[in-house]
Amino acid sequence: MKCHELQTAIGADPKSADPEVLAHVQTCSACAEYRDQMLRMDTLIYKALAVPVQSETLATAPREAPVRHWQIAASLLATVAIAGSVWVASTRDSLAEQIVTHTEHESFAMVRSDDRVDAKTLNDILADAGVSIKAEAADVSYASSCPFHGHEVPHLVVQTEHGPVTVLVLAHEKPTKSMQPISEAGYEGVIMPAPRGVIAVLGKDVPVQDAAEKMLAAVEYR
């Protein structure tokens, strides 16, 4: 095992008991020091993560209000009303709203940046969703697997010449018949039908059409 391989292994698990790791640190003082440093950092990470928990929080128990007959009747009426309104409302609008909400939640990532996600990390995230991307097809500055409609979906920020755009690869969504525009909460974007599901691209004061078409051409489905 070479030093850089060991340091990658230690970075993933400083307490690793892998015989190869243990043998290496016996003979390499630099790597032994690196491991000690990572172990000390883990102690600090643990202290930082172990935020105090208030006693009221620990006393939390599931509470469910007793169900009464009038509540059942009210619930039925509400169900009829909601079903009616849902029938009237467009499901695509609902999807657009959820996409915007999700994007807002990670809006900190949608900034101009020279950072680039390394190919392995990007591929791992895309592979979790059963997709891949053509090499060097996009300048991806942020990549994350995010929960959306019960699935882990790739959430990317792509740097374009006009600015950053957010891309959600939603392979599990019902495909649209045509491109659907999004204009909400200051975001402009599109939902594009894809070979599987849809791809959503959103930006703020950034033209997204070109970026959306490039992403559609770049993403490959397995």
Added chain:
Amino acid sequence: MNSSADRSVQMTGNRTQAARQRFDTLCAPLKADLFRFLYWLCRNRSLAEDVMQETLLRAWKSIDSLSDEKAARSWLLTIARRELARTFERKRLPTVDLDSAAISEGDAFAVEDDHDVREMRRAIMQLDATHREPLVLQVMLGYSTEEIAEQLNISLPAVLTRLHRARHVLRKQILGDGAREGASE
């Protein structure tokens, strides 16, 4: 436990006292872990408390489905992840300003924490969720990398990469430019 029992009086249905006792025995020792797990996923104390309540309610409703009691923690954390995802999907939650969140949340814990811990907390808060979650599972909850892969339903190499990157980022944040570039990306 007593106060927990006192606040549980509104649980309904045909559950027996034995089921209630089983639920308390399994879940009460896990509440601190559950809260911290949720806190580090959403980085907001009050939201974590709300989702914890929803998680416990859903866990109570499905306690009969838990056949392997040794898997209680994993089962509870899975429910918590789903509840948090549901919350984000159905609510338009305000955007978190990471700097002010780190400061305000940090202030709440400042009395008993030293400077290094606060700085580390701020750095962890700025990690993206992909890297933060496996780190929480490993360092705070003691999960092995294989268990993390199973919990997050991702490959083992993906877990190793995320953990390595998380520590690499934290090391650079804490040590600044003085961090030796020994660890490869």
